[in-house]
């Protein structure tokens with residue numbers, strides 16, 4: 216006999232687990248199926264969290280080795296203990312994935328460890344550690360995404376690897392070749408460059424981070440080059456040849472052939488939705504032809520009534536917080552409540568040094584609308600707190616509608632941009648004008664003052680520049 220629920224969630228990433236908890240809070244009897252051994256999905260196990268753990272540890276190592284002297288701190292020989300660094304990362308992951316398991320127990324969510332497959336409308340089979348058949352009026356697909364590779368260069372787990380393996384190299388690569396200058400490629404490049412690798416980034420497009428504001432992404436490009444990353448734009452990878460422990464990547468930059476010889480290749484050319492083995496064809500759930508993503512309507516319902524989908528496997532940016540927001544909105548709508556996601560105010564963050572965080576439109580996107588606009592900028596070099604931190608590179612850029620002063624976009628390259636962007640997100644959520652942020656009193660000395668000053672520059676004139 217099938218186990219009966221109000222909602223079956225397939226996948227326990229930040230989309231699925233958050234949706235499951237919210238649904239339980241709304242009174243639903245919920246099951247969540249996860250095919251790996253731990254809850255939390257890509258984000259907690261092999262994505263956001265372990266990458267930030269490695270970014271923070273490698274940054275401290277770099278600072279101790281290269282920058283502490285500037286503060287008058289002599290530390291003698293600084294040595295890397297990579298096994299300890301990796302173990303610390305593992306401890307953080309474990310504590311957070313255990314935390315999800317605790318929340319599931321607290322909210323009386325039944326967990327099934329195994330692969331979930333749709334075997335009919337409202338019917339899901341679980342195969343794996345637990346074997347079961349489940350039934351529910353609503354099924355939520357939240358199976359996320361996996362790394363893509365280039366044709367002819369498949370992952371082999373040792374020479375050509377994805378971010379998953381690049382988060383657990385057991386020694387510092389001598390020369391890491393990173394294919395793809397998106398945020399995952401740049402974050403992993405930063406980790407291993409700080410720990411001592413020579414790093415070469417090969418990008419097919421004419422610029423890094425094409426979804427970001429060109430001016431701000433250009434500034435980050437310069438700073439990363441200054442940190443030692445060799446960045447090749449307009450360069451198409453054509454192949455790779457392995458010889459013993461080394462690998463040679465061949466590429467074409469215009470008419471010029473190039474060769475890069477290294478010991479590890481990180482392929483970070485994007486991610487694709489996980490839909491195989493889910494039984495979608497069985498129930499005729501429709502996919503976008505080009506991207507393979509599941510098509511949903513504005514209630515996150517697929518082409519089959521009663522089957523919903525959220526997160527990386529549907530359209531939109533592949534970000535953990537976007538998946539969570541969709542999970543909450545989707546189950547609220549199922550429960551007859553007014554769930555909603557404002558896609559204009561989803562922030563994005565790149566955890567390089569300095570960090571790059573953004574919300575809303577880029578200057579290029581605003582230009583395309585043809586509407587008159589204003590730009591206010593404030594450099595961290597004129598911010599007292601940034602100076603004290605010895606992290607005064609970068610700027611805050613605020614773009615506003617010239618007529619209404621409404622904030623259209625905010626782009627921050629600088630220390631703790633990841634946290635500072637929340638002010639822009641909140642402002643845009645409340646349809647703030649630049650004047651609102653300029654007139655908001657910011658503590659002194661804080662990095663947030665740079666946000667206030669950039670808003671002031673967009674609205675009238677900055678005081679401190």
Ligand SMILES: Cc1cc2nc3c(=O)[nH]c(=O)nc-3n(C[C@H](O)[C@H](O)[C@H](O)COP(=O)(O)OP(=O)(O)OC[C@H]3O[C@@H](n4cnc5c(N)ncnc54)[C@H](O)[C@@H]3O)c2cc1C
Pocket residue numbers: 225226227228229230231248249250251255256257258259261262263264266329330331332357358359360378379399489492493525526527528533534535536537538
């Ligand atoms: C290196 C790296 C760094 C990242 N850093 C950030 C960051 O800093 N900030 C950010 O916002 N995003 C970041 N991301 C992206 C983020 O991890 C994803 O956007 C997010 O995890 C998507 O959530 P999801 O719930 O849609 O899917 P996922 O987190 O991918 O979860 C899907 C889950 O479904 C399970 N599953 C799949 N098929 C089945 C099945 N048939 N049966 C049962 N279970 C199944 C999978 O095992 C997985 O646990 C990063 C990603 C990577 C790879």
